[in-house]
Amino acid sequence: QKEVEQNSGPLSVPEGAIASLNCTYSDRGSQSFFWYRQYSGKSPELIMSIYSNGDKEDGRFTAQLNKASQYVSLLIRDSQPSDSATYLCALDHSGNTPLVFGKGTRLSVIA
Amino acid sequence: DAGVIQSTRHEVTEMGQEVTLRCKPISGHDYLFWYRQTMMRGLELLIYFNNNVPIDDSGMPEDRFSAKMPNASFSTLKIQPSEPRDSAVYFCASSFGGAGRSYEQYFGPGTRLTVT
Numbered sequence: 001q002k003e004v005e006q007n008s009g010p011l012s013v014p015e016g017a018i019a020s021l022n023c024t025y026s027d028r029g030s031q032s033f034f035w036y037r038q039y040s041g042k043s044p045e046l047i048m049s050i051y052s053n054g055d056k057e058d059g060r061f062t063a064q065l066n067k068a069s070q071y072v073s074l075l076i077r078d079s080q081p082s083d084s085a086t087y088l089c090a091l092d093h094s095g096n097t098p099l100v101f102g103k104g105t106r107l108s109v110i111a
Numbered sequence: 112d113a114g115v116i117q118s119t120r121h122e123v124t125e126m127g128q129e130v131t132l133r134c135k136p137i138s139g140h141d142y143l144f145w146y147r148q149t150m151m152r153g154l155e156l157l158i159y160f161n162n163n164v165p166i167d168d169s170g171m172p173e174d175r176f177s178a179k180m181p182n183a184s185f186s187t188l189k190i191q192p193s194e195p196r197d198s199a200v201y202f203c204a205s206s207f208g209g210a211g212r213s214y215e216q217y218f219g220p221g222t223r224l225t226v227t
Contacts, residue, residue, distance in 0.1 A: 034215060043202055043218040044154070088154070090216075097142055097161070097208050099216055103153040 003027060004102035006089055012108045019076040021105050023089030026070070033065055033072045034099065036088040044088055048074060079109045113137075115205050115219035123225045129191040132222050134203030135184055144216065145178055145188050146202040154202075160186065161208065193226045200224070 005024045013019045021035075032051055036044035048063040050056045050072065056063045062075040072091070076083055086104040093100055116135040124130045136143045144159040158168040160180045168178070175194070180186040190197055200223050206216040 032214070036218075043221045046215050046217060049215055097206070098144055098156055098159050098167075101154045 003093070003100050004089055004091060006087075006102040006105045008103060009086075009106035010108045011105055012110055013079050015079060015081060015109055015111050017079050019079045019083065019107055019109070021074040021076075021087050021089075021107065022071060023073065023102055024071045025089075025091055025100075027091075027093055027100075028067070028070065029094030030067075030091045031094075032092045032099075033063070034090040035061075035063060035072075035074045036090060036101075038086045038088060038104065040085075076107075079107075081109045081111050083107060084109045115203055115217055117201075117203050117219035117222050119222050120220060121223050121225070123227065124193055125227055126194055127192045129189065130193050130224065130226075131190075132188040132201050132203075132224070134186045134188075134219060136186070136203070136205030137217055138184070140205035140207050140217075141183075142206045142208045142216075143180060143186050144204040144206075145186070146204065146218075147199045148202060148221075149199045157188070190224075193224075195226045198224055198226050 003026050035048040037047045038044045050063040050065045053065050060077045064073045086106045088104045089102040090099040141162050145157040146154050148154045157170045158178045163180045178188045200221045202221045203219040204216045207214045
């Protein structure tokens with residue numbers, strides 16, 4: 001079983017809709033969870049971090065963590081074409097550095 | 112803060128040549144990571160340092176790859192000799208580490224290496 005699993009996509013959503021990106025992980029000891037956005041030809045950019053169960057909101061972005069079910073998700077409200085990118089889920093391994101990255105989900109927001 | 116600096120954005124070299132990639136981490140960060148990204152394999156961790164000391168180099172693909180961190184503000188990744196299959200984007204990232212918790216990693220802009 002892969003440590004961090006993400007659907008590779010592409011996930012296509014219309015402009016203004018909610019985009020839902022999901023990530024499952026295998027290590028129950030993971031404590032820190034991150035979402036990175038990577039535009040084509042650019043480096044991964046940290047957009048959200050979450051450390052405890054529940055929701056964390058930042059502008060149009062909401063990260064959701066459920067440690068019992070071992071998943072973390074990212075919701076993007078009012079999706080814009082500029083949100084079109086690959087989104088990488090990352091987490092630690094039992095609280096240790098370094099982070100483990102998923103292969104990413106490609107999001108396409110259609111105008 | 113200037114962020115993680117990788118001043119060379121594109122590097123083109125011929126097979127068999129030595130190539131050195133350079134990185135300056137964010138000031139105050141005590142972890143530094145070297146990654147390689149390709150379409151096929153995604154983001155791969157090559158090696159990481161803590162307080163300038165290499166901690167895990169198990170991701171380094173071959174002995175042709177080596178990395179150093181002579182001080183807290185500079186690291187190099189060297190490939191000697193280079194091969195076409197080394198063509199990829201190489202990212203440097205840094206973070207501040209804490210006991211029992213991983214902190215956010217910040218990536219540099221990357222160096223796109225092409226070996227002809």
